[in-house]
Amino acid sequence: MRSTANAWLMLLLAGAFEIGYALAVGGSHGFTRLSWSLVAVVFFLLTLWALSTALRTIEVGIGYAVWAGIGAAGAAALGPAFFDQSLTLPQSLWLGLIILGVIWLKLADAPSRVS
Numbered sequence: 001m002r003s004t005a006n007a008w009l010m011l012l013l014a015g016a017f018e019i020g021y022a023l024a025v026g027g028s029h030g031f032t033r034l035s036w037s038l039v040a041v042v043f044f045l046l047t048l049w050a051l052s053t054a055l056r057t058i059e060v061g062i063g064y065a066v067w068a069g070i071g072a073a074g075a076a077a078l079g080p081a082f083f084d085q086s087l088t089l090p091q092s093l094w095l096g097l098i099i100l101g102v103i104w105l106k107l108a109d110a111p112s113r114v115s
Contacts, residue, residue, distance in 0.1 A: 007057035008106060014050035015070025017043050022075035023082055047071075062105055069102045 024040035031037045047067075055063045073095045079085040087095075 004057055004109070007054045008109075010050050011054035011058060011063055011066055012070070014047050014054055014067050015074065017047035017050055018067060018071030019074035019078060021047055022071055023078060026075075026079070026083055058109070062109060066102050066105055069098045073098045073102075 021040055021043035024036050024043055025031075027033065028036035028040055031040070051063070051067050054067075058066075076087065076091065076095055080087050
């Protein structure tokens with residue numbers, strides 16, 4: 001990965017793939033539905049590839065926290081659109097806090113300017 005910006009973009013992509021993986025696993029009903037199971041495998045491989053590429057530049061602890069946060073928040077937010085799930089206001093607020101944490105982790109990774 002050539003630049004930190006590219007690494008962070010790859011990490012966002014890994015997070016998006018993780019959301020796809022989580023939703024596909026839910027749709028597979030314990031890997032008993034072939035089509036959803038195949039989609040889950042594809043998203044799993046894509047998320048591992050994108051995450052490992054991003055972690056060449058981003059520290060593993062920060063990268064993993066961001067990736068997991070994006071995946072968890074995204075799957076919880078999109079679950080009601082794909083499945084018979086609910087998302088309450090308090091749950092939405094806590095998911096928003098996770099997203100803010102991800103943003104602050106990115107901002108904390110910005111290089112400091114020393115005069």
